[in-house]
Every structure is written in C-alpha cells, then in structure tokens.
Amino acid sequence: MKMKKHVANGVALILKICLVTIFIMPFYIAFAYALKSPEETMKTGLAFPKQIYWENFTEAIEVSNFWTAAKNFFTITVISVVLLMVVCSMAAYAIARNMKSKFFQSFYYVFLAAMILPFQVVMLPLYIQLKDTGLLNTRIGMILTICGFQLAYKKFVYVGFIRNIPLEMEEAAYIDGGSKLYTFWKIVFPLMKPIVSSTLILNSLSVWNDFQIPLIIAQKPEVRTIPLTQYFFFGQYSIKLNMAFAAFVLAMIPILVLYFVMQKRIIGGVMAGAVKG
Template sequence: MIQAKSKMSYKQKELFKKIGFYVVTNILMIIFLSPLYISIVYSFKTKSEIAYTGLSWPKVFHFENYLEAIKLSNFMNAAKNSLIVTVGVVLIVTFTCSMAAYVIARNKGKIYSAMYYIALAAILIPFQVVMLPLYKTISNAGLMNTNLGLILAISGFQIGYNVFIYTGFIKTVPIDIEEAAYIDGCSKFKTFWSIVFPLLKPIVSTSIILNALTAWNEFPISLIIAQKDVAKTIPLSQYFFFGQYSSELNLAFASFTMAMIPIIILYLILQKYIIGGLMAGGVKG
C-alpha cells in the first residue's frame, strides 16, 4: 500500500513538472513572439488605427504601407548594403576565427594560452572605449561610408566571442583522425579544411546565425561609419520614420517587419544546429 502511494506520488510529481514546464515555456514563447506580432499588426494599419484599435488584428490590410516604406526610406539600397556587410562579416569571421581557434586548441604553450585569453578579454571591452580610435582608424584608411569599412569594423568586434566558441568546440573533436591524416602526408592546412572543418558544422551554423544577426542589426558602428545616405544600412534607414514632432509608426513597423524576414529564414534553416553548437562550444572553452 505504501509502495503504491509512493509510486502515485512520484507520478504526480512528474506530471506537475511536465505541466509546469509547458506552462513556463508557453509563457516565454508568448513573451518572445509578442514583438513580432506587434510589428506585423501595426505594419498593416494606418496611424489612426494604431491609436484607436491597439493590438487588435487589422480589419483591413494596408499593403501600401510596405510600398511607401520601401520608397521613402530607400529600403532597397539599405537592404543591399546590409546584405553585403552581413555576408562579408560572416565569411571573414567564420574563416579567420575557426583557423585561429584550431591553432589555439591544438597547441600547448604560454603563447597560445595568452592568445586565447586576449581574445576573451576583447569581449569585455565596451564599445565606447574604442569608438573614437575606430573612427580615426577607418577615416585615415579612407573607408568612411563604405561597406568594406563596416565589414572590417564589425568583424573585429566579433573575433573574441567566436574564437571562444570555436576553441571549445574543436577541443571536443578527436585528434586521432588528424594524426592519421598527418601520417598520410596531409599538411596542417589541408587537414583542417578537409577533415576538421567539415566536423564543425554545428558550431559553424551557430556562428553564422549569431554573426549574421549582429551584422544585420548593427547600429552604433554603422552610425559612425555610414554617414551618407548611399552607405546606410537597414538600422539607419529606420531613422527616417521618426521626426522631432511626429512618427510614422505604421511605415516604421512595415520596415521592421521586412528587415526581420531574412534573419528569421536563416534561423529556421540552421536552428537544429544552434543549440548543439553553443552547448559543445562552451563545454571545454
């Protein structure tokens, strides 16, 4: 009788745990999806409808908001610049940080440990500390108002964190397969790209989505470097809808919604690798 009660008690506890888990996760899902819902709803309303109907679903969908937002903010040019910058940052960070992390992970010595901790220390440096030196460097290099200037600046800020997660993940890759490749006559460079790099798919996918998200949404660096309209990215183009005395909220949210679509698609494609990559990257870092 006592054993039966204990079994029932255990089952009840497990049931309550599952119910609590689903309740908490659903609440969090609602919280995290709320901005997306607000953006979509407001993007199809007029300014007066936003003021009077709030968060209710629009009765009439004003698709012209999107056309007007594209026209007024020069959205296509901003999207082109953001795409170029994002792809450039992802490529540079993926290739340089994976190679740097491989060298650090596979070599023992004070110099490699120092390189690793310097990369970690770079994560802790506030942007405000390097803002003026960054401006002077980019300006002296003649890279103001260029996509290349943005790519190099944003990539520099991403190196520390990416070296950290790549190093942690590479340490989980067995070294035996590399030693077999060396015996067969492969160089370290060929071994990395032919054998090790294909095994890094989870962390590469994680790195791609995080770096793409950062580059796509980057605002302070873009504000410093992209000062002319022709060089502005999507975050800077949003400024157009907010004036001193009035704001075009419906057009702004239409622009926000369009800006979110590429990143959401990229996340959906790579989502199955992201959690595994982050967990493995942090285990032995």
Template sequence: MLEKPYSFKVFGVEAIAILLALIFIAPFYFVFGNSVKSFAELLTNTASLPTSLHWDNYSRAWEALNFPLALRNSFVITVLSNIGLVFISSMAAYRLVRHPSRLNRVLFSLFVAAMVIPFQTIMIPMVKLFSWLSLINTIPGIVICYMGLGVSFTIFLYCGFIKSIPREIEESAVVDGCTPYGTFFRIIVPLLKPMTVTAIVLNSLWIWNDFLTPLLFLQKPGLQTIQTATNTLFGQYMKQWDLALAALVMGMIPVMVFFLCLQRFVIKGIADGAVKG
C-alpha cells in the first residue's frame, strides 16, 4: 500500500496542532518555572527561565501551609465523595434506564436540568441549610454537599453507558436464580467499570481543584483543603507568589498522576457511553 505524499495541507495541520499544544502547555511552564524562582525574580522576570533554582520554596510552603494536613483533608473529601457518588448514581441510573416509566423519565429530565444550575445561585440557601443542620465545618457535611452537587452529572454518565448493556445478560442471570440486587452487583457493576473509572476521574478533578465550596463549608484552619490553604498566602498587603506557586505544584502532582494513569479508561468509558446515550 502506497503512502500518501507529505503535502502542504498536512504540514499546515501539524503546525496548527503544535501551536495549540504550546498554548495549552504554557500555563504549566509559568507555574513550574516560577515556583523555583526567588520572589524578586518572579516579579521582575515572570516569563523568563529561572536564573537560579530555589527549591526551598517547596519546603517553606510545606511548613507554612501545614501541607500534610491539607493534603489529607483533600484526599479524604475526594475519596468519600466519590464512593457516595458512584454507589448512589449507579443504582439510580440503573433504575431509571431499566424501568422507563413516566415518573423515571421526569426524574431523569430533572437531573439533566439540575446540571445547568450555577452553584452561585444556590450556595447561600445551602450554607443556611447546612448551618441549621450543624454540618458546617465538618467533613461529612462537605461530602454530602459534593454528593448532592455531583449526582446529576454522574447519573447522566451512567445512564448513557447502561443503555449500551444488552438486557439479555440480566435475563440470563435472572433465569439462573439471581435476585434483582444480585443481578446488579454481580453482573452490572463489573460491566460498569469503564464508566465508573470515568466518573471517579472527572469528579476527582472537580472536587480536588474546587475552591469555593471548601471556602464556604470548611472555615476552621484544621479542615482546610489544599486550595483554601494556598489562599492564605494572599493577604491584604502581601502576596507570597513564590510559596503559592510551589504549593500549587505540590497540589497538582497527585491529581495529574491519577489522571494520567487512568486516562485510557476515561476515553473508553466516554466512547462506550456515547453509543446509545
């Protein structure tokens, strides 16, 4: 089979792709490059390469923010929220898809409609409600908050994927004596693995990087996440950019590694979920 000749059109497409890649990589260059500069050099030569590497920015940020505590809080909140979202959303989506009654269609429409409601429009009523329930400044409180905010999107993902699963598989399990719960947990849940990983990755990126929700619901210093702890470096008269950028890098690394390790499952889950979704 003859290869197509390398044309000017192909060269133009590749050049545009490289240019777009450089544009998207540029923020990472500024964050990583400036995180090892001195404060004075950072302010005067932001776009240049560092003349000397100040790795002590990381150790100073580690101590100033009590970074292990903030890392633990972010990790616990992200893990617990994902467990709740996956458990509730998968079961709800299975019921909505496999029992297409008028009520379930209305419920699915409400879940989809809830995805377009900005958080800023409901945050004040939510803070008042959670305060009344004594859930402010508690890990369970913010986990419940994230579960409520993320359940619509997660159900939407699962519904599209479950539609691509043949009903014959479940019917065979019922013939073999499986109960409805046994069919779901033994047959459906393993098949949902690509979409489950996709939901976990997407929700983790959102929860880990979220700033506004922890700022509203976790106001005690011992409950700060990485994002809210980093915000303490910006005061009225002083902004410690050198430490803040180092903290941002340390906060980015776990979620970046997590995403890179699971990105193939994300692509597969989205592609499979779009078959009949």
C-alpha cells in the first residue's frame, strides 16, 4: 500500500515538474534570445547566453520607436478597460434586474449572438466605415473598435454574476431613499470586485496582446501599438529575432506587474458573508 502511494506521489511530482517546465519555457526562450547577440544565437540555440548583450534592448527601442508605441498602447488599453468596466457593469445590471422584460431579454440574446461573430466577417465593412468617418489611424477608432468587440462577452459574464447578488441589500437601499444609480455604485458594484478584478486582467491582456485590430486600423507609424511594431522585425528577407524578443520582454513587464498586483483580489471571495440568514 505504501509502495503504491509512493509511486503515485512520484508520478504526480513528475507531472507537476513537466507542467511547470512547459509554462516556464516560453519565458526562458524570450529572455534567452533577448539577452543574446546575433552571433551567439546562431551558435548556441536555446542555451542561456554566456555574455549579456544589452544592445538588443536599446536597438529594439530605436528601431521600433518603442516609446511611442508603448504610449499609444498604454493609452488605448487604459481607456478601453475603463470604458468596458463601466459600460458593461451598468448594462449588465440593467439586464440582470429586468430579465422578465422582453426588451431587456432581446438585448441579452443579441449580445449572446454577437459572441459568435468572428472578426473576419466585419473586417472589410469596419475598415470602410472607419475610413469614411475619419477614425482610421486614430486612437479613438481603435478604442471604439476594441470595446465593441469585447462588449458582448463581458456583459454576459457580468450578468451571470449580478444575478447571484441577493436583492435584499438593494431593497434596503431603496427603502432608505436611494436611487437605482446610487444603489448600483454604492451597493452592487463593490460586491462585484472579484468579477471586476478578473475581467480587468482579462481585458488588459486582450487589449495588450491584440494584433488584428491594430493591423487594420493603425497603419501609420505614429499610432502603431507594441504587437504591431514587433511584426516589423520579421521581414521578407531578414529576421531581427533578438530585437523582437527584446521588445517582447519590455512589453511583457507591465502586464505581469498588473497580474501580481491584482491576483489577491481575484482569489479573494469578497461575496462571502455579504448576506446571512
């Protein structure tokens, strides 16, 4: 019996090590190539660099106009995430509390249908519309497009969460004379911290890593985002692999910081014990 238990523990440990290795390898490869010189890359492959080549980072910043792209991307990400959080939470609250109404039900099912609409279907009409309205090659055009394509899923998630929030707390606020807007921001929204934190990180990751929308909309260098600048490291006849990985490492740092800062809010159960009895 003890032998079987030891074997099972050994197998579980090996599987855990394999999984950790699989998840860590992309980060290792990124840092290894970002810190190597082109000559060492040709000779050593995936081995860690013997000598750190910091010039990859400086050259990547200069070639890709990294700080302009980072400024564009940071602005687009922050505004898009805040807009999605405010609009989706308020719209989801209205839908969740009025599901018996056919009007709000129709909105809910429209959002569900929009979730299965692929970007490629509306890519050409979107380009023409943005061009006609003067929003092509603008930050506003990218923000509106990104928010439009993420609204459906985020509202679906928020609606499911809000429907589990007890009505008793809202009714108490109404008895005290609170309006619906006051009740939402002071009672309901604070209880949504777990789902808001989760969607905040998911939205940030989605916007930060988005490539398709900037590729269609941001054609001028001054409005390009970080993933789009990395694309230009891979030419038809040459590949600047080390600089591409250096730019990738620089772009990865902010989103990792955000995750480590917000992970406690995701794991914590703020809803626990909100209503008793």
